Amino acid sequence: MDLRRRSLLGAALVAPVAATAAAPAAPAAAGPARFDRRADRFALAVLPDTQYLFDADSADPAPLRATLRWLTAHRADANVAFLTHLGDITEHGTAAEIALADAAFRAVDGRLPYSVLAGNHDVPGSTDDQRGDSPYLRAFGPHRFAGAGTFGGASPDGYNSYHVVPAAGREWLVLALDWRASDSGLAWAQGVLDAHPTLPAILTTHDLAAADATGAARLSAHGKRLWDRLVRRNDQIFLTLNGHWWPPGRAVLTNDAGNDVHVHVTNYQDRYYGGAAMLRLYRFDLARGVIDVETFAPYLAGRAEPLAAETRELTSDVDRFSLAIDFDARFAGFAPVPAPPPRPPAAVMPRGTVAYWRFDDAGFDGTTARDLTGRGNDLTVTLLHGSPRAALTRSADHHPGAPAHASIRLDGGKAPDRGAVLRTGPAAPLNAATLRDGYTIEVFLKLPDPFAGDHAWMGVLSWEGRSGDAGKTTGWSPDEPTCSLNVSPERFLQYVVYPADTDADPTSWSHAVPVGRWLHVAVVNDARRTVMYVDGSPIARNPAQPARGIATLGRPFALGGTQFAGRYGQGFHGFLGDVRIVSRALTPREFLTPHR
Incomplete structure (x- = not known):
């Protein structure tokens, strides 16, 4: 996170999707944990700013490793469909810091589909997605995710990507946008939505909203641009997730179709141990019509020292809460559930x-x-x-x-x-x-x-x-x-x-x-x-x-x-x-x- 305002630089023309050339990631040692894509309950895992865990010679990857181990160990019982990192993986974006993060994430390659996007500390903060090559792109560019069954593609620059996630008997679109999406990046994102017009979409990016001490969130300057150019005009986007700012918070905005869009800020780098790779789970329950949200740090579980005990689980109303969503009604404008036709009497009179x-x-x-x-x-x-x-x-x-x-x-x-x-x-x-x-x-x-x-x-x-x-x-x-x-x-x-x-x-x-x-x-x-x-x-x-x-x-x-x-x-x-x-x-x- 950088508390200074950043300006958007540059723009580029839209080009066909292309993968960035780099060596593929090493295969995982074990196969994927069982995930039930038909169950009416599933979880989306969200991992915000981990930058203080990858800070030059004071780096400590252990908390991130613990969080990723928890996810692979509990993927089946929590029915985790997908993991998304919200950017600022590292503090300086150096090759050495990125390499440490790269090694940590290899534990979930092939075992849990995920997305990673660039924050302003992972790339030069004054640039947008037309910045060209970077250590981040070499480690977390499209090549890393190309073998994942959820990966749908990336923008030509490689900094924006999308995944189609099967869960609860339907497909969900996850957009992972750069810290500063250019005009061409936004055009690419619009093209993805246009190509998947019936999929409910979750927008993840590093900077979109900031919250005050009460947890009330408001769009940031860059977030206002994303809202006006992309979110408000696309009814598919019902949930947005970002880090960058602290404290955490949330808001409900109304889009051009008159529907709710849930805007959530999640960032814990100011907490003990740099947030200890704090994990947020969004537990979707389509039968109850709710998303139950919880926030905890697997790395701190079971530790008795006072700061660990205070931080291992967060229960304020911006860290642990439920959203009531009538999914069928919310998605009716772009993906109406077809009503079953009447059945003739003869079809329902068994022996x-x-x-x-x-x-x-x-x-x-x-x-x-x-x-x-x-x-x-x-x-x-x-x-x-x-x-x-x-x-x-x-x-x-x-x-x-x-x-x-x-x-x-x-x-x-x-x-x-x-x-x-x-x-x-x-x-x-x-x-x-x-x-x-x-x-x-x-x-x-x-x-x-x-x-x-x-x-x-x-x-x-x-x-x-x-x-x-x-x-x-x-x-x-x-x-x-x-x-x-x-x-x-x-x-x-x-x-x-x-x-x-x-x-x-x-x-x-x-x-x-x-x-x-x-x-x-x-x-x-x-x-x-x-x-x-x-x-x-x-x-x-x-x-x-x-x-x-x-x-x-x-x-x-x-x-x-x-x-x-x-x-x-x-x-x-x-x-x-x-x-x-x-x-x-x-x-x-x-x-x-x-x-x-």
Whole structure:
């Protein structure tokens, strides 16, 4: 890092990508650690200014070696996809200093893909990427990375490069730009983005933003140029990383597309032992929609001296934090996730399907939901307690994995009771089906956001009739139905069933389900016990109590409500999508929305 402002010198024309001629790096002694490119969690490793560890005759490569050893040792368990160094590898950029850094990095050559860019201490600080040859370029030019599977190419001068990193089932673009990218360097970078228009991009460079003592970051003078010329106009760039300045900090800027760009400064050379090759991990979790960030120094781990203990892990809000990112929404402008097309009914009625209802034009006319199996289990709308027709409306909202791209919205509630249910007719075969050989009941549901009012114990689906009339005496009340799926006051899903062959009421309880989000719920009975799944995951509170079949009474099956003492109170409040009942136990891979 150099605290003086630097001026940009020179410009050059764009030329085809060419590698700098130099001897190739020695192959690594061991093969690469296993990396799972399909997992929905992976880590990007970031290594900022190490210059004080490579400072003439006071050099000490040991901390960098420790960090690189940690990365190779933990690549599999941390699922590290890539490592990027943010520049200022060395203090003076001399051949001797560069040679020491070169030797340290050979430990990861062939074992972990990485990029290295030049900081103002690695090259003459008054020059841009048209400076020509340098010890840095001879060691860390394009030739070093040409054999890496991620390497995409370099600018003609060799000082700018890019990598395409496969992780979480997609590809990510990492741009590594020189400390001072010339006009031709920026044109080259724009060309890379243009050639990869659907890849989310992470921009790494040495100088882009600086932070104040509170950690609030602002663009530097050179960073403003990069922002205006490259970042703000390219929606692909969602994260920028730079060193150079201390202290660390972060900011969120808005690009020309109206989307967030996360701007992060990370530099610890002012800390004990020159930062001890401090490592920052960006842990991407696409399932949770977050990036969890942590900062630590492997070299200082386990050391008891006070300064090492103070520095080995940093936990301030600029060193350890989480970013909430809806990746699909953030990337929709350049890489929209294609919505799966609707699936025809015949494609989702496997062997043993006894009833299937959906609310698109193929299955629902606003009054009747046809049983698309043709078995005669049609559902007819019944308005409860004189509720208006608006208690049930059709909606285009749907679970993204649902076969039908439609749902119904039910406006049930209490005080006074209101709602609507859909019921089978008196002669429907499902009314008396006991399903003794096993069954799977599936439903898509969504609780609205906000989920206001009192909707405690509202029913999702049930068979009508009192459990007491089926001879069941061990349950909570003989007035509850023989089978129902309900929502508790805590938004827990409750599935209670009185089996066909025993006097028992094994009950499954889910966790508190979220509002404003579609869920797929499946209840699976294998003729021995019942297991509830939410979004393909088995819940914790599934009873081990034996349960075979359902003690039905020949009364209607109902969607959108649960009776008590033979009477409906409130109806369901929220959205319901496709509903399917199969007379055997299905695996999660066979559900209406398949789960691994």
